[in-house]
Amino acid sequence: MKPENPIVAMLSLAAGLLFMWPVLYSVWMSLQTADAFYAGKLAFTLDNYERAITQFNFARYLLNSLIVSGLVTVLGITVATLAAFAFARFTFRGGDLLFGATVATLMIPSHISLIPNYLTLAKVGLLDTYAGLILPAISNGFAAFFLRQYIRGIPKALDEAAYMDGASPLTVLWRIIVPLSKPAIASMALYIFITEWNNYIWPLVAVGRQDLYTLQIGLARLYKINPGEGLVDWPLVMAASTITILPVLAGFLLVERHLVRGITMGAVK
């Protein structure tokens, strides 16, 4: 894209910097020693990253977050796509009611289901396990709703042509609907991944074992465990935060092309 107007370009740059500032500042801070930072001097080091990873177990938290968010994304998008296909293409008894219920879940704050979910998992003995972190998050009403709307935009004649060609419903889904819904699926996958990555309250409730902590829990604990009489070791916290945002950034760059297409798609067609 080429900026047509210098004023627009300047404003865009300013807005960009405004949004980038906290991120840039935290990266800047993470690269300095605590002493120098508080003394107002400059002393660059990668020490904070090393400490976060070795001393404060951030490598393990990162792994946990990747496992949990990754599986939630894969399972969640699978469930949402299957549900969306069913809602978009089949009429079945209670289908409308079920779809209404799916949409209704969007109106319920997630914290309301916190205690019931906790009790359920306690009953089946899944607290303090990966399954306990993952299972409650894989049903995503918004993703099912969004994908259903998208699939409804795909001409039904394509399904019918495939059925005539000899396809089963699952073949139609896998060979026709999924390839054509790639932008929407990529958008939703990223959305689910980021939501789960940033999830704080559920991992806090569901696990007590430190080796199952996700990054967000680890990050929060940094405040409590780091020494210094009321002083927080901000450069260390910033190094940990930078570790936390990097995978999300990478994920965004990976699907960005699809994401933009997914958002603009409805306008053209």
Next chain:
Amino acid sequence: MSGISLRNIRKAYPGGPTVLHDVSMEFHPGEFIVIVGPSGCGKSTLLRLIAGLERPDAGEIEIAGIRANDLAPQDRDIAMIFQNYALYPHMSVRENIAFGLELRGMPKAERNRRAQEVARMLQLEPYLERKPGALSGGQRQRVAMGRAMARNTSTFLMDEPLSNLDNALRIAMRTEIKELHRQLGATIVYVTHDQTEALSLADRVAVMKDGHLQQFDRPDVIYDRPANRFVASFLGVPPINFVAAEKLPGWQGMQGLTAGLRPDILKLHAQRPARPSLEARLVLSEMTGSDLLLHCDSAAGRLTVTAPRREVTEQARQLWISYDLDRALFFDNDSGERVDLARDLRSISIVEE
């Protein structure tokens, strides 16, 4: 090759009107059947029932002697060409053509060879690696045909396959489809609202209106002996003229009839002829090529007549139109059904004033 038999088919969509009322037809193996009618007459629904994309509410569908009501589309040995082609946009032309073969477990080398073969027949070879989005309307139409042909099925269903093409291409493709039918020898059921397509392609034509089968017969029979007013008016270009039989000068036949006069049985005269004729005033003339289409007002109402261009002069405003009553059709005013009149009942006494 397989025949198709439809017996007392009834279909209504939930919450909608009944789309098909008790339709029964028998298609012989290898026949080219055209189902024709105005939009909303149920012709596409009928095709979808044969395809298995819809289920009938009542009645029996038999394909190749086997009851097919509960067979899934993929088990019917039928290929279908959709009005909007329904090509898979993410697959190349080759993949589009070969998809059905792949789903039926044909090895890759063989299905590629088959796709190549079909593409050669349809002159699609240069486009095999292209996606449908990069093809013209005519090429897409051909790919849709190729996809159906690749599978070598005994029956093809075509749902207005030419309606998205421009006129020249439509005429060319019409010939190709006819030629293809001759080559493949398959049963073809073809739905259209275009009466020219119906008459030119079909071995037999089924005319439908409001979910009822009006007539099912050879094109020449449908044209010459239409079952009712609707069939007579729907088929034939330019359309047939209807006038009250009583208004024809000297009519002494039955009362309560409408005469159907196709433009080709009307003849123009500059002077009053010796035969029975209507005096008419030329209102509008349209050139169609070598012929003129003349719209005239007469005592019996508006009549459309075709005449060779050289026979009509621009100045001719006052005309006489004679008619050949032996070739006229007669319809009951109340039921609209065609009435077979014995010759003497359509007699006209020529009363010269």
